[in-house]
Amino acid sequence: LFVVAWVYPLIRRLIVLRQAAIRFGEGDLGQRITPSYFSTISDIEFEFNRMAQRIENLVADVQLLSNAVSHDLRTPLAKIRFGVDTLQDSEDETARERYLERLSSDVDKMTDLVETLLSYSRLESTLIKVEKNALDLQLLVKQSMEFHRREELDIIVEVLGDPAPISGDKRYLTMLIDNLMCNAIQYCEKIIQVSLVYTGVSCQLIVADDGPGIDDSIHKDIFKPFVRGKNSYVSGRVLAGKSINKQHKGYGIGLAFVQRVADWHSARCEVYRSKHLGGAEFVISFDVTSR
Numbered sequence: 001l002f003v004v005a006w007v008y009p010l011i012r013r014l015i016v017l018r019q020a021a022i023r024f025g026e027g028d029l030g031q032r033i034t035p036s037y038f039s040t041i042s043d044i045e046f047e048f049n050r051m052a053q054r055i056e057n058l059v060a061d062v063q064l065l066s067n068a069v070s071h072d073l074r075t076p077l078a079k080i081r082f083g084v085d086t087l088q089d090s091e092d093e094t095a096r097e098r099y100l101e102r103l104s105s106d107v108d109k110m111t112d113l114v115e116t117l118l119s120y121s122r123l124e125s126t127l128i129k130v131e132k133n134a135l136d137l138q139l140l141v142k143q144s145m146e147f148h149r150r151e152e153l154d155i156i157v158e159v160l161g162d163p164a165p166i167s168g169d170k171r172y173l174t175m176l177i178d179n180l181m182c183n184a185i186q187y188c189e190k191i192i193q194v195s196l197v198y199t200g201v202s203c204q205l206i207v208a209d210d211g212p213g214i215d216d217s218i219h220k221d222i223f224k225p226f227v228r229g230k231n232s233y234v235s236g237r238v239l240a241g242k243s244i245n246k247q248h249k250g251y252g253i254g255l256a257f258v259q260r261v262a263d264w265h266s267a268r269c270e271v272y273r274s275k276h277l278g279g280a281e282f283v284i285s286f287d288v289t290s291r
Contacts, residue, residue, distance in 0.1 A: 012023050013039045018046065029056040060224065076106040076113075130172060130264045134165040134289055137173070138196055139202055144177040145194065154191045161198030164288040168265050176261040179254040180207040180282055187211035191277055203286045211279035223259035258284070 016033060024031045026088035033045045033050060082104045092094050132214040138159060145157055184192045214222055221227045262269045267286045274281035 009038060013041050013045070015039070017045060020048065026050055032161050046151075067101050074107045079103075079106045102259070114169075124198070124259045130169045132167045132169055135168050135170055135173065136163070137166055137168075137205065137286070138163055140170065140174055140177055141194060141196060144174065144181055148178070148181045148185060150185070150191070151187065155183065156193040157195075158192065158193070159198075161196075162200070163196070163198055164200070164203065166203055166286045167264075167289050168286070172261045172264065176284070177205070178267060179258050180205075180284075183207075183254050183282075184209040186279075188279060193274075193277060198288070201288060202290050205284040205286070206281060208275040208281040209279040210272040213279045214271060216273075221260050222267055222271055223255050225253055225256035227256075237279050255282075258282075 015255070018029050035042065035045060039045060053204065054210055069141050080103055083106070087096060087099045087103070090099065104121050130139050141157065149155055181192070181194075184207050188211045191210045193206075193208045195204070195208075197204040197206065216226065259269050262284055265282050265286060270283045270285075271283045272283065274278070
């Protein structure tokens with residue numbers, strides 16, 4: 001009876017693990033094992049959940065990659081095909097030069113897309129090493145603000161609470177901040193507000209702007225690769241007193257990189273509509289280290 005009482009919980013958890021593995025193998029990629037405090041194989045269950053999450057992310061990335069390639073590559077390829085045919089039939093030298101310029105532009109777009117795809121694929125590389133040290137996030141934000149400051153933009157920086165160090169890789173956290181700033185600069189009207197909020201146990205990096213914001217329907221997906229906001233083109237926009245039409249370039253990789261770096265640092269990424277500025281508000285929450 002003692003042996004049965006000792007073995008039964010293990011057998012029960014193994015049955016749960018087996019059933020989850022079967023459902024996952026049948027295509028239910030969202031299958032996870034609910035952690036149990038009394039489980040004797042909690043480490044295996046944790047690794048199963050982590051493996052399942054990674055596989056689900058990889059499958060989702062492949063699907064998004066296929067969609068991006070089929071859409072973003074097909075368009076310039078069609079233009080190039082049309083341009084080559086037109087170039088062969090044209091005898092006007094001026095028209096031929098114009099067609100060559102358009103062909104060169106389409107080739108540049110394809111090159112940019114391929115480089116973007118390669119850059120994102122490197123994020124999945126197991127060779128990437130994150131070297132964490134105690135860092136002053138306030139200093140990294142200050143350095144990034146100096147780099148991104150523009151005369152036509154009003155960039156506000158504020159620090160709330162008692163600053164405390166976080167554990168992170170300086171290089172990748174700098175890139176995270178730069179990507180958030182580039183996104184804000186691209187979509188803002190004039191004002192960007194960067195806040196660091198220290199609560200004693202966490203540090204929130206908040207980047208908000210006064211742009212069109214992000215539609216609520218894609219808040220959950222905006223950190224996925226190749227997902228772009230519906231406001232990717234804003235016409236009649238007013239900047240510095242001048243009405244302009246602005247095309248927002250990019251392939252939706254910047255925020256995916258932010259999410260990946262945040263994952264490496266066990267940080268949480270969230271997006272809201274800024275109550276103060278009206279545009280997008282990105283919140284990255286880090287755990288602070290003990291002093």
